[in-house]
Amino acid sequence: MQYPSQIKKKNHTMINYGNRGMNFEYLINLSNTFYLEKDHALIYKKPTPIGIVDVSYTEKGKVIQQAYFKSPSTLDYNGLYRGKYVEFEAKETKNKSSFPISNIHPHQLEHVKKVLQHHGIVFFLILINHHTFLLPGECLLKFLKSHQRKSIPYSYFLENGYLIKEKIDPPLDYLMVVDEIYFGGMK
Amino acid sequence: MQYPSQIKKKNHTMINYGNRGMNFEYLINLSNTFYLEKDHALIYKKPTPIGIVDVSYTEKGKVIQQAYFKSPSTLDYNGLYRGKYVEFEAKETKNKSSFPISNIHPHQLEHVKKVLQHHGIVFFLILINHHTFLLPGECLLKFLKSHQRKSIPYSYFLENGYLIKEKIDPPLDYLMVVDEIYFGGMK
Numbered sequence: 001m002q003y004p005s006q007i008k009k010k011n012h013t014m015i016n017y018g019n020r021g022m023n024f025e026y027l028i029n030l031s032n033t034f035y036l037e038k039d040h041a042l043i044y045k046k047p048t049p050i051g052i053v054d055v056s057y058t059e060k061g062k063v064i065q066q067a068y069f070k071s072p073s074t075l076d077y078n079g080l081y082r083g084k085y086v087e088f089e090a091k092e093t094k095n096k097s098s099f100p101i102s103n104i105h106p107h108q109l110e111h112v113k114k115v116l117q118h119h120g121i122v123f124f125l126i127l128i129n130h131h132t133f134l135l136p137g138e139c140l141l142k143f144l145k146s147h148q149r150k151s152i153p154y155s156y157f158l159e160n161g162y163l164i165k166e167k168i169d170p171p172l173d174y175l176m177v178v179d180e181i182y183f184g185g186m187k
Numbered sequence: 188m189q190y191p192s193q194i195k196k197k198n199h200t201m202i203n204y205g206n207r208g209m210n211f212e213y214l215i216n217l218s219n220t221f222y223l224e225k226d227h228a229l230i231y232k233k234p235t236p237i238g239i240v241d242v243s244y245t246e247k248g249k250v251i252q253q254a255y256f257k258s259p260s261t262l263d264y265n266g267l268y269r270g271k272y273v274e275f276e277a278k279e280t281k282n283k284s285s286f287p288i289s290n291i292h293p294h295q296l297e298h299v300k301k302v303l304q305h306h307g308i309v310f311f312l313i314l315i316n317h318h319t320f321l322l323p324g325e326c327l328l329k330f331l332k333s334h335q336r337k338s339i340p341y342s343y344f345l346e347n348g349y350l351i352k353e354k355i356d357p358p359l360d361y362l363m364v365v366d367e368i369y370f371g372g373m374k
Contacts, residue, residue: 042298042305044261047236050251060255064237067251074231078265083306085272111229118229119270 024092024127028077031170041175043079043086048072073107075122081175082183085120088174092127098151099128101144109144112137121182125164125174129154133161134177211279211314215264218357228362230266230273235259260294262309268362269370272307275361279314285338286315288331296331299324308369312351312361316341320348321364 028045035041053066075089089108093099104124115122115137122137139160143152162177215232222228240253262276278290291311302309302324309324326347330339349364 039301039304042301042307047234049234050237050254062256064251064254064256067237067254068247069249069251080272080274080302080305080307083272085267085270087267114226114229115267117226118267120229120267 024090024132027171028090028125028174031172031174032077032079034170035175041079041081041086043077043081045077046072046074071105071107073105074111075108081121081178084182085115085118086122086178087115087120088123088125090125090127095151096129096154098153099126099157100151102150104140109141112141116141121178123178125172126157126161128157131157132164132166132172132174133157134164134174134181135161136181211277211319214358215277215312215361218359218361219264219266221357222362228266228268228273230264230268232264233259233261258292258294260292261298262295268308268365271369272302272305273309273365274302274307275310275312277312277314282338283316283341285340286313286344287338289337291327296328299328303328308365310365312359313344313348315344318344319351319353319359319361320344321351321361321368322348323368 025045032041032043032045035043049070049072050067051070052064053068054064056063056065075087077090078085078087080086089104091099091103093103112122124135124137124140126133126135135157140152143156143160162181164172164174164177167173212232219228219230219232222230236257236259237254238257239251240255241251243250243252262274264277265272265274267273276291276295278286280286280290299309311322311324311327313320313322322344327339330343330347349368351359351361351364354360
């Protein structure tokens with residue numbers, strides 16, 4: 001009678017993985033909605049870029065019949081906070097000991113450099129080992145410059161990242177950390 | 188022998204309309220690419236938001252099988268210029284005497300107010316009567332507050348808008364006007 005337990009195990013794993021991915025993005029989106037409603041910041045997730053292959057026209061309007069996902073050249077979230085341009089990417093890893101850099105597209109790393117050149121605020125929110133860290137773009141670039149490794153060890157996050165405390169409202173108050181790093185304290 | 192001329196006329200009209208729409212967006216995209224390559228500004232068109240209904244998995248990866256276009260709640264372009272957050276929308280009208288306000292979604296108008304509250308730069312690029320005008324968000328809101336009209340007359344653009352000169356590189360140098368309005372002169 002191995003069949004049912006195997007099915008169960010497979011489903012269990014798939015659900016867990018999917019939920020974790022959804023949850024992290026969901027918590028960030030909830031936080032952004034909270035910031036928006038409280039008139040605290042204007043930060044939105046950019047729609048995923050797609051390439052449209054085929055469109056049809058129905059009574060309800062234009063319907064996309066075939067399209068594919070393009071790889072992003074900028075980061076997922078951007079907006080306006082305390083008069084400043086803010087852009088960031090949210091990534092998570094199942095790996096508990098390190099974050100694989102391959103999770104970030106080379107075009108995105110080039111973009112991070114450009115945002116810094118143009119005096120924008122740019123960072124990564126990384127969920128690793130059940131903790132969410134804010135890692136400033138500067139820190140990520142510094143790591144890549146001084147290390148040949150293909151992943152960032154957890155210890156680097158503990159030393160150079162900023163832990164985001166989980167709260168109720170907003171669930172991931174990353175702007176509290178942004179205040180600390182980029183504005184020298186409380187709003 | 189009416190058939191061929193009718194076809195011709197129909198095609199002609201369709202091509203003209205399509206080209207005009209494409210051209211305006213195309214010229215803005217070319218200008219943004221120019222600014223990006225010259226390291227002058229980081230301004231991107233946001234992907235059109237879509238709602239995905241059905242996805243299939245093929246050898247080449249995930250393919251969207253059905254999706255629809257969502258109405259945008261922010262403006263089409265945003266980015267970073269001279270350390271400032273910039274957001275704008277590009278619209279054109281075939282109407283030579285006025286610009287119908289229905290071209291702008293109510294959610295977008297609310298968004299314009301919020302960007303101003305948060306000290307961002309926000310404007311509209313309007314192609315009307317073969318001319319492209321930059322109309323600051325403040326001017327659009329002022330017009331809506333003081334007029335009951337459902338369209339903005341061309342004369343309002345002549346009086347309150349800023350004409351964008353057509354050049355070779357970039358084809359629509361709207362940042363030259365942004366320098367003038369928001370930064371008090373040349374970069």
